Amino acid sequence: MTSVVLVLRPLEFFLTQYKRVWRGSAVTTVITPIVYLLALGVGLGVFVDRSADLAAGVSYLEFVAPGLMAATAMQIASFESSWPVLSAIKWDRQYHAMLATPLRVRDVMLGHQAYFAFRLFLTATIYLIIITAFGAIESPLGVLAVPVTVLVGLSFSAPIAAWAAHAQNEVSFVAIFRFVILPMFLFSGTFFPISSLPTPLEVLAWFTPLWHGVTLCRDLTLGTVSWGDLGHLAYLVGFVTVGLLLARMTYRKRLWV
Amino acid sequence: MSSNGTPLIQARNLVKRFDDFVAVDSIDFDLQRGEAFGFLGPNGAGKTSTMRMIGCVSPVTEGSLTVLGLDPARDGSKIRARLGVVPQQDTLDMELTVRENIVIYGRYFGLSRKDLGPRADELLDFVELTDRANDKVEPLSGGMKRRLTIARSLVNDPEVLLLDEPTTGLDPQARHVVWDRLYRLKRQGVTLLLTTHYMDEAEQLCDRLVVMDRGKIVAEGSPRDLIERYSTREVVELRFDDGSRPDDLTYWTDGLVDRVEMLPDRVLLYTPDGDAATHGLHERGLVPESVLVRRSTLEDVFLHLTGRSLIE
Numbered sequence: 001m002t003s004v005v006l007v008l009r010p011l012e013f014f015l016t017q018y019k020r021v022w023r024g025s026a027v028t029t030v031i032t033p034i035v036y037l038l039a040l041g042v043g044l045g046v047f048v049d050r051s052a053d054l055a056a057g058v059s060y061l062e063f064v065a066p067g068l069m070a071a072t073a074m075q076i077a078s079f080e081s082s083w084p085v086l087s088a089i090k091w092d093r094q095y096h097a098m099l100a101t102p103l104r105v106r107d108v109m110l111g112h113q114a115y116f117a118f119r120l121f122l123t124a125t126i127y128l129i130i131i132t133a134f135g136a137i138e139s140p141l142g143v144l145a146v147p148v149t150v151l152v153g154l155s156f157s158a159p160i161a162a163w164a165a166h167a168q169n170e171v172s173f174v175a176i177f178r179f180v181i182l183p184m185f186l187f188s189g190t191f192f193p194i195s196s197l198p199t200p201l202e203v204l205a206w207f208t209p210l211w212h213g214v215t216l217c218r219d220l221t222l223g224t225v226s227w228g229d230l231g232h233l234a235y236l237v238g239f240v241t242v243g244l245l246l247a248r249m250t251y252r253k254r255l256w257v
Numbered sequence: 258m259s260s261n262g263t264p265l266i267q268a269r270n271l272v273k274r275f276d277d278f279v280a281v282d283s284i285d286f287d288l289q290r291g292e293a294f295g296f297l298g299p300n301g302a303g304k305t306s307t308m309r310m311i312g313c314v315s316p317v318t319e320g321s322l323t324v325l326g327l328d329p330a331r332d333g334s335k336i337r338a339r340l341g342v343v344p345q346q347d348t349l350d351m352e353l354t355v356r357e358n359i360v361i362y363g364r365y366f367g368l369s370r371k372d373l374g375p376r377a378d379e380l381l382d383f384v385e386l387t388d389r390a391n392d393k394v395e396p397l398s399g400g401m402k403r404r405l406t407i408a409r410s411l412v413n414d415p416e417v418l419l420l421d422e423p424t425t426g427l428d429p430q431a432r433h434v435v436w437d438r439l440y441r442l443k444r445q446g447v448t449l450l451l452t453t454h455y456m457d458e459a460e461q462l463c464d465r466l467v468v469m470d471r472g473k474i475v476a477e478g479s480p481r482d483l484i485e486r487y488s489t490r491e492v493v494e495l496r497f498d499d500g501s502r503p504d505d506l507t508y509w510t511d512g513l514v515d516r517v518e519m520l521p522d523r524v525l526l527y528t529p530d531g532d533a534a535t536h537g538l539h540e541r542g543l544v545p546e547s548v549l550v551r552r553s554t555l556e557d558v559f560l561h562l563t564g565r566s567l568i569e
Contacts (some may be wrong), residue, residue, distance in 0.1 A: 005367070009364055009365050009367070010365075012361070012364055013350075013361050013364070013365075016353065016357065016361055017350070017352060017353065020352055020353070092350065092351065093346065093347075093348040094348065094350055096314075096344065096346075096348045097348035097349070097350075097362065097365075098365055099314050100312060100314060100337060100340075100342040100344065100348075101337055101338070101362070101365035101366055101413075102334045102335070102337050102338040102365065102366060102367070103334075103365055104333070104334055255314075256314075256315070256316060257275070257315060257316075
């Protein structure tokens with residue numbers, strides 16, 4: 001039996017579960033980008049475009065839209081991989097049901113990540129359609145921002161799931177959101193270039209997967225890709241890989257005792 | 258149903274350790290096909306740890322364990338494909354319907370949705386949950402959830418059904434419904450392996466059982482064997498008013514009963530003939546608050562073997 005087949009089975013469970021709530025989730029997925037783009041891209045953009053010079057001919061809306069897309073992926077992935085993972089271990093115990101069957105710990109872990117990837121793909125696709133409707137896409141390469149956004153999400157869901165499988169309770173999740181996710185949302189180049197940050201913070205931002213994701217998405221939607229973007233891609237792939245290895249370790253330690 | 262000599266499950270010097278704590282301390286047992294086999298013991302005896310190793314969800318620390326002729330360390334996935342598991346703590350999904358819970362569980366085994374439709378109906382009928390098929394699991398009673406877990410565990414037509422404390426936490430009526438279903442499965446030839454700390458459950462369901470205490474097996478046999486070996490046919494239970502209980506009953510019981518157990522709330526006298534012993538006590542002038550003559554149970558076996566009650 002190939003591993004892929006075994007990974008699809010937990011995925012099917014999470015999709016079945018998602019089917020029960022997809023309507024509410026879909027409304028949020030569509031409304032959120034519209035509200036953000038109107039408020040920041042259009043509203044704030046009027047002031048920014050009057051005073052700042054981002055790059056030749058790039059409006060603030062075009063600048064901020066791909067950033068928001070990547071940042072939203074980070075938020076969804078972080079939420080989905082914290083409480084729900086701990087719950088599947090500790091409260092609702094769905095992982096334990098799976099592990100009593102032919103499924104193995106790694107199938108369960110990867111199946112859940114596959115579900116995150118599915119959710120991220122859905123969100124990214126809707127985001128891209130809405131950004132296009134706002135006229136903020138400069139290049140057909142922008143389509144590639146969808147898989148990149150999925151990758152950005154996974155670079156959070158993998159390490160956070162690894163942490164959640166290690167955590168004894170949910171207390172640390174609030175701290176992660178307050179001290180990691182929120183600052184990254186604000187200071188990783190989503191709303192303004194990190195070159196405006198004080199140097200130590202700028203250096204710090206280089207290491208965040210979100211900055212690499214935002215930059216890559218922006219280069220794709222603006223059509224300003226360069227060889228340097230392969231570096232961003234490699235960083236994200238590396239981050240996801242390390243995250244998955246960590247998750248495999250902590251899942252095993254927690255569930256195979 | 259006939260046993261072909263090769264045990265379905267075989268353990269030799271099986272050990273489970275968590276850091277310094279020894280949960281299972283070198284136990285041996287065999288399970289034959291078609292048999293209903295039980296682990297009887299109090300909480301913390303090592304029953305669940307043993308079950309989890311057999312269910313291939315927990316690694317063996319030391320010793321050997323063979324399940325369905327395979328090695329859990331190497332073939333866990335293959336073994337689990339042929340087992341049915343009713344865990345101590347429910348793992349049902351509360352948000353899905355009763356029916357969806359069975360179907361999705363069947364999908365974990367790779368069964369097709371087409372086959373799972375009729376299979377789910379059949380299983381829901383077996384556990385009498387057909388009229389709740391499309392309800393969410395969350396509002397179901399504890400007994401119904403247990404029955405659903407049992408139905409779910411049968412989805413892959415398992416060769417052995419592992420039940421960890423199948424009726425713990427249920428009210429007496431719900432327990433009897435569960436026992437009835439398990440009894441039917443047993444009659445259909447399903448091999449049952451269960452843990453329990455209820456002696457009546459063990460007596461009702463098990464052909465053979467082992468008594469576990471502090472990680473070790475302290476006795477093995479059929480319920481009747483064990484009672485014959487470690488207890489007497491009858492037991493006289495004496496209760497006394499506060500303060501009126503003598504510290505030493507030897508004067509009254511000497512030569513009248515085989516053995517005396519002094520428990521905090523009552524005194525147990527072991528004897529082949531309870532009525533004769535009661536009569537003798539009266540003649541010697543012992544006046545307890547109440548006297549009850551009953552048959553020996555596995556509880557008495559356990560008390561004799563370990564000096565402690567099963568349920569404290």
